[in-house]
Amino acid sequence: MPALRLDPERLQPAFDALEARVESGRATAAVLAVGTSDGLVRDEAFGMVGEDLVGVDDRFFIASITKPVVATAVVQLAAEGRIHLAEPLRTYLPDLAESHAAVTAWHILTHTSGIPDDIFGLWDGVTPRDELVRRAMTRPLDFPPGARYAYCSTSFYVLGELMARIDGVPFEESLRRRVLGPMGMTATSFSAFDGPGAWVPVHGLPTGPADPAAAAGILGYLASISPPGGGLWSTAGDLLRFAQAWLRDGSLDGATLLPAAWVDLMGREQTTDVREASPDGIAPERDPHYALGWGKPAGGGDIPCSPRAVEHGGISGTRLFIDPETDLAVVVLANRWDHAETSHAIVAAVHSALVPA
Numbered sequence: 051m052p053a054l055r056l057d058p059e060r061l062q063p064a065f066d067a068l069e070a071r072v073e074s075g076r077a078t079a080a081v082l083a084v085g086t087s088d089g090l091v092r093d094e095a096f097g098m099v100g101e102d103l104v105g106v107d108d109r110f111f112i113a114s115i116t117k118p119v120v121a122t123a124v125v126q127l128a129a130e131g132r133i134h135l136a137e138p139l140r141t142y143l144p145d146l147a148e149s150h151a152a153v154t155a156w157h158i159l160t161h162t163s164g165i166p167d168d169i170f171g172l173w174d175g176v177t178p179r180d181e182l183v184r185r186a187m188t189r190p191l192d193f194p195p196g197a198r199y200a201y202c203s204t205s206f207y208v209l210g211e212l213m214a215r216i217d218g219v220p221f222e223e224s225l226r227r228r229v230l231g232p233m234g235m236t237a238t239s240f241s242a243f244d245g246p247g248a249w250v251p252v253h254g255l256p257t258g259p260a261d262p263a264a265a266a267g268i269l270g271y272l273a274s275i276s277p278p279g280g281g282l283w284s285t286a287g288d289l290l291r292f293a294q295a296w297l298r299d300g301s302l303d304g305a306t307l308l309p310a311a312w313v314d315l316m317g318r319e320q321t322t323d324v325r326e327a328s329p330d331g332i333a334p335e336r337d338p339h340y341a342l343g344w345g346k347p348a349g350g351g352d353i354p355c356s357p358r359a360v361e362h363g364g365i366s367g368t369r370l371f372i373d374p375e376t377d378l379a380v381v382v383l384a385n386r387w388d389h390a391e392t393s394h395a396i397v398a399a400v401h402s403a404l405v406p407a
Contacts, residue, residue: 053407054376056084058091064399065094068382068392072096077367077386079104079250083286084400085379087297093286099250109237109249109283110383113364116282117206119238119292121159121316121343122307123228124209128155129312132216135159135342142212147188155212157195158205159342160320164191164198165205179275183207198327199338203279210278222276232305233295235288240281241273249283252366254387280364286381289370293379296360296372316342317360317374347371353397361397369393376404 061084068082079097081104083090095104127133133142135156140146146153150165157163166189186207192200210221217224222240230238242249251265272281295302296317299310308316319341326338339346344360347353353361356375363369367384380400382393 054404055407056086056091056376056378057403057405060403060405061092061400063402064396065092067399068396069094069096071384071392071396076392077384078253079108079110079385080367081106081108081110081286081381081383082396082400083290083381084403085290085293085381086377087294089294090287090290099248102248104250105248107237107247107285107287109242109245109247109285110368110385111242111250111252111364111366112282112284112289112368112370112383113366114203114280115284115289115362115364115368115370116278116280117203118343118360118362118370119229119282120206120209120213120225120278123213123225124155124159125308125312125316125342126228127213127216129308133212139208139212142215143187143208145187146208147190149190150187152195153191153208154195155209156320156342158202158209160324160340161199161201161205161338162196162321162324163202163205163208164193164195164200165189165202165208166192167200167202167204176271177275182275183211187211193327196324199321199324199340200327201338203277206277206279210276221278225278229292229307232307233288233291233302234305235284235291238282238284238288240276240283242269242283243273245283247285250383250385252385252387286383289381290379293370293372293381297374297377297379299374317344317358318342319346347397353394354401363393367392369397371397371400378404 081095083093093106095106097104128135153163186204213224214221237245295307300308300313321338321340326336347361355373358375359373361371367386369382371380380397382396
């Protein structure tokens with residue numbers, strides 16, 4: 051594609067579009083941040099939390115944007131030679147069930163493991179994290195590893211256990227040491243109540259009652275199970291720092307997430323020969339366009355971009371988009387459950403601010 055650069059003067063329609071979504075009630079709070087490898091270009095917050103205006107530093111539930119953050123830590127292990135992505139995980143986790151004997155980290159990072167996804171059905175407020183890990187490691191597979199693509203959050207519990215076993219510390223601490231700490235992501239954690247700044251409630255959370263005390267209890271439970279496939283809370287600033295490292299071939303402010311070759315590998319589409327499993331046996335099987343822990347918008351066509359672009363969204367309306375070829379990073383944060391299409395449209399509007407270099 052031709053060389054492009056970001057024109058900040060052309061960003062206004064994207065911010066207007068997100069503000070309009072909030073004013074329409076499709077979200078009650080939202081933040082848009084746009085940056086390059088040099089840092090923030092523009093950010094703005096919209097909406098209210100109670101009687102308070104939302105701030106650009108408020109913490110949102112980023113849901114499945116957690117996946118590329120955790121995936122980065124797992125690929126670090128491979129870059130260090132401590133695991134091989136194509137090696138059966140039973141090499142490192144001998145208590146994996148026999149049914150999982152062929153499952154590799156590559157399978158989980160590409161959603162081709164066959165591990166059943168039942169994470170939402172387990173948000174019962176009582177099942178401890180150890181039991182969730184055990185179920186992910188033992189329940190019979192839905193299909194042989196590599197045979198199909200089926201998006202799965204539950205399988206990331208296996209990757210969390212892998213990180214904990216190899217690093218010899220709890221999964222949360224491993225993630226902090228490997229990614230959150232080096233990137234200066236001090237406002238990012240698995241708890242709505244940790245870190246600086248206010249947190250923004252999610253409207254429509256499947257088990258989120260209107261009663262504040264009950265809702266706080268559920269948020270406390272979610273923090274206790276630290277879902278590696280979708281449990282982080284973060285800010286636009288923290289996610290933009292993570293994106294900057296990707297735009298800079300894996301390093302930021304003297305800290306290296308991954309060597310450049312591994313950044314390139316993570317961003318390559320991995321599922322070109324795999325079809326998405328039809329959820330009902332009737333819908334047509336699609337090409338999933340997935341890399342290692344990242345979606346590939348260039349393949350799906352939802353967002354105009356270069357072949358090097360990666361992105362990931364969350365069911366709470368969040369999205370992180372990174373295109374190294376155009377030196378563009380976009381963070382969309384929102385708080386309405388199951389409104390991911392909003393974030394696609396906002397990223398596409400930001401892309402319209404790119405002009406010939």
